[in-house]
Amino acid sequence: MIIRTPLAAALAVALAAVTACSTAPAERAGAATPQAGTTPPGPSGTPPGAPRTLVENLAVPWAIAFLPGGDALVTERDSARLLRITPEGRVTAIGKVEGVAPQGEGGLMGVAVSPKYDTDRTIFLYFTSDEDNRVVRYRLDSDRLSNEKVIVPGIPSGGIHDGGRIAFGPDGFLYIATGEVGDKPLAQDRNSLAGKILRVTPDGGPAPGNPFPGSRVWSYGHRNVQGLAWDPQGRLYASEFGQNTYDEINLIRKGGNYGWPEVEGVGSDKRYINPILTWPTSEASPSGMAYAAGSLWVAALRGQRLWQVPLTPDGTAGAPSARFRDEYGRLRAVTTTPDGGSLWVGTSNKDGRGSPRQGDDRVLVVPVR
Structure with missing residues (x-):
């Protein structure tokens, strides 16, 4: 039984004195009853970027992935619930995913929809079990x-x-971002799946063209990647948590070594690829x-803002700008709508490190054009 229903580089700025990610396990947030937001769309003339609340009373929405018809699948990390949310804000609880064992920063995390969903009805989830982190494939029919x-x-x-x-x-292959779970040497160990970006077929095997024979590893030397995005030229970018000093955006190259734990931020060792952008950990x-719209959009947890990072034609980062600083608290999920005109952004104020306010957690709709 599957579910229980119902339901840099250019901008290395200043040092920060506090770690970007506490080692203390996060408190567990209880499941809440999600509700459609009551904030209407902005009137004609509302400036681009003015957000509206789509859904309220979620519990740590971790990831958002759109289905072909325009509805989105949303995971709740701590409750292990998988939700379906319509563009009008109607919420259906598909159910609690069996086998998820939330602990610390783990739980029900990533979700991806098959590029062939119209014919194969397949989705993928990344979650923490009692034994490991794993990626699991499912068929989704009638919720x-x-x-x-x-x-x-x-x-x-x-x-x-x-x-x-x-x-x-x-390219039609599934990319998987993993962390080094606090065991730093694993990031440099190509025989470990930790601290990597993996590239696999829909069956989970190493994808054709991977850089290391028989391996799922696409890049390594990562501390904790939680964001993946491609530009129209097919270039892959990853957002990565630093330790005490710098958070990063990296332009990912096949077989690239991104330096952790030997380097945090920009280094001079030619064996390691430098980030295209860094922030102090307090800001990101x-x-x-x-x-979307020529930029990367990055959800900041500790920084409590949405970063817009314009990209140049050669894939480097322009000057970033911060939106909604301290307005909505911790931001974790951000996904572009199928028409490319808006972002769905999820808050993370119930993750044990935030300060929940009335209506948290929520999904916001942010126009980008």
Whole structure:
């Protein structure tokens, strides 16, 4: 049984004295009853970027992935619920995903929809079990999950740095962001699945063209990647939590080594690829990331803002600008709508490190054009 229903580089700025990610396990937030937001769309003439609340009273929405018809699947990390949310804000609780064992920063995290969903009805989830972090494939019919198959088991799990973002690239393969779970040497160990970006087939095997024979590893030397996004040229970017000093955006190269734990931020060792952008950890703790309207949009947890990072034609980062600073608290999920005109952004104020306010957690709709 699957569910229980119902239901840099250019901008290395200043040092920060506090870590971007506490080692203390987060408190567990109880499931809440989601409600459609009561804030109407802005009137004609509302400036671009003015957000509206779509849904309220969620519990740590971790990831958002759109289905072909325009509805979105949303995961709740701590409750292990999978939700379906319409563009009008109607919420259906598909159910609590069996086998999820929330702990610390782990739980029900990434969700991805098959590029062939119209014919195969397949979705993918990344979650923490009692044994590991894993990627599991399901069939979704009439808001019921079936045909469970673990396609990537054995990703190390821990109280911190569990990664968790999954997304299909323009090449049709599934990319998986993992963390080094606080065991730093794992990031440099190509035999470990921790501290990596993995690239796999829909069955979970190493994708053709991967850089290391017989390996799922696409890039390594990562601390804790929680954001993946592609630009129109097919270039892959990843947002990554630093430790005490710098958070990062990296332009990901096949087989690239991004330096952790030997380097945090920009270094001079030619063996390691430098980020295209860094922030002080107090300004970011970057989680979800999406591409829209010529920019990367990055949800900041500790920084409590949405960063807009314009991209140049050669894939480097322009000067970033912060939106909604301290207006909505901690931001974790961000995904571009199918028409490319808006972002859905999820708050994370019930994750044990935020300060929940009335209506939290919520999904916001942010126009980008």
